[in-house]
Every structure is written in C-alpha cells, then in structure tokens.
Amino acid sequence: MAKKTPNINSSSTADIAFLLLCYFLMTTTMGDKTGIQRTLPKIPESTQQKDIQINRRNLIQVKINSSDNVLLIAGEYATVPVPRKGDKIDDALITAKIKEWMANRGHSEQLPARELPDKPEEAKYPYEVLKGVVSLQNDRSTHYDTYITVQNAIVRAFNELRDEEAFARFGRHYDELTQDEADVINFIVPKTISEAEPKDKNKTK
Amino acid sequence: MARFSTSEKKETPGISSGSLSDIVFMLLFFFMVTTQMRESESKVKVTVPQATEVAKLERKDLTSYINIGAPTDKNLGTSTRLELNGDFKSVDDIRDFISTERNAISPEDRHLMTVAIKADKGVQMGIITDVKQELRRCNALKIMYQANKLTEE
Numbered sequence: 001m002a003k004k005t006p007n008i009n010s011s012s013t014a015d016i017a018f019l020l021l022c023y024f025l026m027t028t029t030m031g032d033k034t035g036i037q038r039t040l041p042k043i044p045e046s047t048q049q050k051d052i053q054i055n056r057r058n059l060i061q062v063k064i065n066s067s068d069n070v071l072l073i074a075g076e077y078a079t080v081p082v083p084r085k086g087d088k089i090d091d092a093l094i095t096a097k098i099k100e101w102m103a104n105r106g107h108s109e110q111l112p113a114r115e116l117p118d119k120p121e122e123a124k125y126p127y128e129v130l131k132g133v134v135s136l137q138n139d140r141s142t143h144y145d146t147y148i149t150v151q152n153a154i155v156r157a158f159n160e161l162r163d164e165e166a167f168a169r170f171g172r173h174y175d176e177l178t179q180d181e182a183d184v185i186n187f188i189v190p191k192t193i194s195e196a197e198p199k200d201k202n203k204t205k
Numbered sequence: 206m207a208r209f210s211t212s213e214k215k216e217t218p219g220i221s222s223g224s225l226s227d228i229v230f231m232l233l234f235f236f237m238v239t240t241q242m243r244e245s246e247s248k249v250k251v252t253v254p255q256a257t258e259v260a261k262l263e264r265k266d267l268t269s270y271i272n273i274g275a276p277t278d279k280n281l282g283t284s285t286r287l288e289l290n291g292d293f294k295s296v297d298d299i300r301d302f303i304s305t306e307r308n309a310i311s312p313e314d315r316h317l318m319t320v321a322i323k324a325d326k327g328v329q330m331g332i333i334t335d336v337k338q339e340l341r342r343c344n345a346l347k348i349m350y351q352a353n354k355l356t357e358e
Binding site for chain 1: 221222223225226228229230233254256257258259260261262265268319321324325326327328329330331333334337340341342344346347348349350351352353354
C-alpha cells in the first residue's frame with residue numbers, strides 16, 4: 001500500500017518571507033546623489049586687489065564660447081582648439097593637454113613651474129608645488145552639459161596628476177593612500193581651478 | 206455502516222499557516238505599487254548631466270537643493286526657471302533660502318553645508334553664473350554640480 005508522505009509543515013514559510021523582506025530592507029539604497037564637488041572662491045572685499053598676479057607661464061586658459069566650442073590657450077606656447085567627435089567634445093584631449101602642460105616634465109620655461117613654496121620654513125611640507133593654474137571662462141549662452149564636460153575633464157586631469165604623483169612618491173594609487181599621505185599629495189598638486197569673475201551687469205540693489 | 210468515532214476531546218482544526226507567506230507578499234506588492242518617490246514633486250524637469258569624476262554626497266542632511274530647468278507643466282512655458290524647495294523663485298530669493306537652510310543646521314555642522322545645483326543639461330550658463338555669484342555673496346561656498354556617474358566602456 002502506498003505510504004502517504006506527511007505534508008511539509010508550511011508554517012515557517014511566513015518566517016522565510018519576513019527574513020527575505022528584512023534582508024532587502026537592509027541592503028537597498030535610495031539612488032545615491034553624486035556630483036562634482038567644487039568650492040567657490042570668496043567674494044573679494046572691495047579693498048582687496050581684484051586681480052591676483054599670476055606669472056604668465058603658470059596660466060592655462062580654457063575658454064568655452066556661446067556655440068559650445070572649447071579653446072585651450074597656454075600663453076604663447078600653444079593654442080589648441082578642441083575638435084568635436086560628432087556631437088560630443090573631445091574631452092580626453094582636454095584632459096591630456098592640461099596634464100601635459102601642468103606636469104611640465106620637460107621643464108620648459110614657458111610652462112608652469114614646480115617650485116618650493118614662498119616661505120619653506122612656514123610651509124606645511126618641504127616639497128615642491130605645482131604652480132599651474134587652470135582658468136575656466138564661459139559665455140552666458142554656453143550650455144550646461146558642455147560646461148560640466150569641460151569641468152569634468154579638468155578635474156580628471158588633476159586627479160590623474162595626483163594619482164601619478166602618489167605612484168611616484170608612495171608607490172600606490174591615490175585612493176589607497178592614508179589621509180596624511182593624501183594631504184601631502186594634495187599639497188603638491190593643488191586643484192587650482194579658477195573661474196573668471198563674470199562681467200558685472202551693474203546690479204543696483 | 207459508517208463508523209462514528211466518538212471523540213472525547215473535540216479539537217478545532219488548526220489554522221493552516223501555509224498562506225501566511227502569501228499574505229506577506231501581497232502586502233509587500235501593495236506597498237511597492239502604491240509608494241511614490243518624493244522627487245516627482247519637483248516642478249522643473251531636470252535631466253542631470255553625466256561625468257566621470259563624481260563623488261558621493263556625504264551628508265545628505267546638510268544639503269540644500271537648487272533645481273534649474275524647464276517647468277514640468279507645459280502651460281508655464283519652456284524658459285528656464287529656478288526652483289527652491291518646490292516653488293518657483295528667482296535668483297534674489299536664494300539669499301533667504303540659504304539663511305533659512307543655514308539656521309536649520311546646528312552651528313558645528315554649518316561649515317559643512319553643501320548646496321547641490323541640480324540643473325538640466327540644456328540650461329544656459331547665464332543663470333548658473335548668477336546663482337553661483339549669489340551663493341558667493343551668501344558665503345555658501347561648498348557646492349556640488351549634480352551629475353550621474355558615467356561608466357567608461
């Protein structure tokens with residue numbers, strides 16, 4: 001005679017369901033907000049000198065015009081219009097050029113200097129600092145996504161320079177450094193991205 | 206003849222617990238279908254640009270959002286509008302907005318306050334520049350351009 005197999009007790013399926021639910025509650029994340037972090041410069045006091053003198057060789061200009069075309073200017077050394085790949089700007093070129101100019105591996109007199117800070121005794125670290133400054137200028141009719149692409153390319157150039165410096169100095173990637181080592185790298189390669197003061201439209205408040 | 210078994214103890218049959226898990230899943234699906242994400246309340250339509258060098262927002266509680274884009278309601282036109290906390294505002298209202306947000310944060314954390322600029326891709330830089338100038342005047346210097354992480358092929 002066939003033996004009836006006893007039914008599996010199904011009272012624990014509810015427990016399994018609750019456990020699964022709790023697991024997914026703990027592990028799902030609401031869409032993380034990500035973005036490019038920037039720090040704006042303070043408004044200069046009316047008494048302060050408005051234009052800080054930068055040595056011509058240390059300045060690299062990135063200009064975006066109203067038709068979303070980008071031009072890179074490094075003093076008299078080179079002027080590079082950035083071509084478009086279809087609809088998109090060749091941001092890899094922007095990153096590569098900025099890196100090449102900032103790093104100045106060939107120690108050209110026309111490209112940014114790498115020197116000890118002004119007062120070596122008072123400086124945080126006794127290392128040479130990259131003195132290059134990237135100046136970003138855009139027109140009021142430039143589109144935001146072009147601006148973000150260019151910002152991204154510039155930030156990327158700095159991040160890659162920091163990574164290379166980290167490798168040269170500590171033999172590891174920038175992400176793997178301790179906080180103190182990262183501070184040293186941040187000191188040597190500061191993110192000097194300056195954005196032009198917009199032309200005042202004479203706002204009377 | 207049918208046998209009637211006189212059962213001395215009358216047991217009520219136990220409730221079958223096999224359907225408990227079904228009830229749980231039904232409840233779950235109900236809530237999945239009916240909850241709405243808060244973002245949809247935004248009055249401007251924003252497609253966030255993409256970038257590779259993005260960092261995660263660290264303190265969501267210390268972040269204020271400025272949304273810039275075309276209105277979701279087509280009747281209001283297609284020109285770019287600024288939205289703060291669900292209402293259309295202008296660049297001059299940013300000052301009050303920042304001071305209210307700042308007062309809501311405890312004094313120790315005030316220097317960590319971040320302003321996230323969530324602007325649509327097609328917005329022109331004119332209004333963004335004005336917003337940034339106003340933020341500089343309010344001394345809200347930590348900003349973040351909201352962008353999605355672009356993964357490279």
